[in-house]
Amino acid sequence: MLGKIRIVLVETSHPGNIGGVARAMKNMKLDRLYLVSPKIFPSADATSRASGADEILAAARVCDSLQEAIADCTLVFGASARDRTLSWPTLTVRDCAQMIVLNADFTNVAIVFGRENSGLTNQELDLCHFLLRIPCNPDFSSLNLATAVQVVGYELFVAGEKQQEPCDPETNHETLATSEQMEMFYQHLHQALIDVGFMHPDKSKSIMRRLRRIYNRSQLDSKEVDILRGILRMSQGNKCNE
Numbered sequence: 001m002l003g004k005i006r007i008v009l010v011e012t013s014h015p016g017n018i019g020g021v022a023r024a025m026k027n028m029k030l031d032r033l034y035l036v037s038p039k040i041f042p043s044a045d046a047t048s049r050a051s052g053a054d055e056i057l058a059a060a061r062v063c064d065s066l067q068e069a070i071a072d073c074t075l076v077f078g079a080s081a082r083d084r085t086l087s088w089p090t091l092t093v094r095d096c097a098q099m100i101v102l103n104a105d106f107t108n109v110a111i112v113f114g115r116e117n118s119g120l121t122n123q124e125l126d127l128c129h130f131l132l133r134i135p136c137n138p139d140f141s142s143l144n145l146a147t148a149v150q151v152v153g154y155e156l157f158v159a160g161e162k163q164q165e166p167c168d169p170e171t172n173h174e175t176l177a178t179s180e181q182m183e184m185f186y187q188h189l190h191q192a193l194i195d196v197g198f199m200h201p202d203k204s205k206s207i208m209r210r211l212r213r214i215y216n217r218s219q220l221d222s223k224e225v226d227i228l229r230g231i232l233r234m235s236q237g238n239k240c241n242e
């Protein structure tokens with residue numbers, strides 16, 4: 001069940017943390033590790049901290065960008081210790097785990113973790129459907145990277161064990177839009193809203209962020225994205241013909 005879940009680490013500075021993450025993953029039966037531009041990898045420190053989870057390090061996929069690491073995912077969570085000014089839809093790790101185990105047989109799921117010193121950027125969070133928060137001391141809320149992966153892995157493991165109810169047969173999980181399809185849709189939406197005069201290119205950032213929130217919450221499937229893009233094309237055409 002946990003096989004389609006990938007752990008994505010963005011620009012990790014300390015290779016020891018990558019090893020600690022591999023160990024935490026193996027403890028919790030997760031095995032897909034993606035590394036976006038790690039500072040040092042492979043490394044003896046990583047292998048030593050992995051304490052026997054070497055096969056996870058050996059199979060780790062190194063990517064140049066977060067987009068590349070999540071391109072074929074339909075459900076993407078960004079783990080964040082910080083409260084953001086413009087709130088993305090945020091769930092506790094336990095609620096995320098429940099949502100993930102309901103979907104993980106059908107779709108590729110990514111859980112993205114940020115840099116040790118600065119976490120994830122707003123642009124990276126824009127690529128996520130939900131923010132994942134590990135509840136803890138509000139005055140000291142930043143966990144070590146490997147510890148954060150450990151807590152997430154534990155919740156997934158427990159939720160996976162408890163998961164018994166069959167999924168809703170009405171939902172066709174296999175056709176949920178991928179991250180890549182959603183990015184193309186957002187680019188199209190952005191252009192169309194400018195073309196029809198709804199927004200100015202210089203002032204589009206916060207509107208687009210809010211629109212992403214709406215659509216990401218909806219978990220659109222491929223056909224729905226096609227319909228929306230058809231509407232956008234028609235609106236753009238009509239504007240040009242006026």
Ligand code: SAH
Pocket residue numbers: 078079080081082112113114115116117118119120132133134135136141142143144145148
């Ligand atoms: N100093 C960074 C936090 C780095 S901790 C900051 O201010 O954002 C490294 C990563 O571990 C974070 O980017 C996040 O993905 C994860 N993490 C740490 N604590 C977390 C928490 N309480 N909830 C969710 N993710 C957390």
